[in-house]
Amino acid sequence: MIEFSLWDILRNLLLATRWTLILSVIAIFGGGLIGFVLLILRLLHIKPLGVMINLYVELFQGTPLLMQLFLFYFGLALFGIDTSVWISASAALILYAAAYLTEIWSGCIRAVPKGQSLAAKSLGLNFIQELKYIIFPQAYKLSIAPTVGFLVQLIKGTALTSVIGFVELTKSASMISNVTFKPFLVFSSVALIYFVICFPISWLATRIESKMNLNTSPS
């Protein structure tokens, strides 16, 4: 029988951490891209399109991420797509992230005073110019803190992909704890690893937020 030393356990957990990180990166960029497209579509103010996007957001925010993962895992296969866990986990997380990000960013754009948009129109700027030069630069600053905050939620969300068999940090923790019979040690180490990844990011988000509050407070 092979004995696992503390270093063996930690090394394997750290090796698995990269899959958590890679999946997070895929989800945040994929979700950001789709979220941005949905944001633009929302800003066009076409009634049926807006309703559909609202429905999409409500659907993904009102159901558990775990159910979404299951649906993608079993559902994509029904449509003849060969579902590796990579594809179903990425697809579910990307759409999950897109729903949240488009909602966060819409909020930031709503926070830009209406007069700015009217002023842009009165200057004769078209839709794209208005967004590019007037709305986005102002909304962008507001959006950094909540977006960074959401990144933490997303990284924590990747832990759920372990349930459909994606071998990332949490899944390898379960596997290692099954082999070593040291669940206490393994799961505390895993919690620590997640903490080390997420805490600096949430700290950054809080810092940006308080800095923004100082800058925008009425003088």
Added chain:
Amino acid sequence: MNIAFDFWAVFEQWPLLLTGVAWTLGLTSLSGIFGLSLGVVMAWARLEAVRPNHDLHRKKISRVLDILDKLILFYVELIRNTPFIVQLFFIFFGLPALGLRLSAEVASVLAMVINLSAYSCEIVRAGLEATPPAQVQAGESLGLKPVQIFKHVVLPPALFKVWPALVSQIIIVMLGSAVCGQISTEELSYSANLIQSRNFRAFESFITAAFIYLLLSIAIRWLLNKVGRQVIFKGMVSHD
């Protein structure tokens, strides 16, 4: 390509779904009550620690409060920066190694209470901090004890202010409870899993469960926001 959906095979198992919904609601209400209470207590402790006091008698306990404040802050950050599933696994698989063996249901409730308490502590604290100092002074001048001031003067308007955020957090915890099925708590996602293992209708049973979750979150939001606001905060008016 021909896909035939058979939702009837899922609906036939309605007693299972009903049990799942009951468990999910039970877990959510238990953790809502205890998690929120714990969150309020922790928020109060943190507020007391930062409150400047010139009272000599209070100087002694202020050091204790300082340490307590640091501990709570650590707890809150630890919980908020680790995934719920890891917290759950730690409680269910990890704690027995220390001799604390919990049933799946107790472990689920405990994990949800811990999770909700950390988030609600921060939310409630934001509400408490918005209390005008004059209101506390008014309470003091009426001769109320600190506990009475907190209970009757500070807490109700603070909770009223942050109620929507708390409701959202309770719903997030309810959705998170889907993970509890992984340690064999018989909540809704566990039922969905059981149904698909009986009839092999995986897609249909998970989409049904997802839809029920959606209905539950809409219903809970409506119930707590509209009805709860009128019942719990009778006679209060929103000033914003």
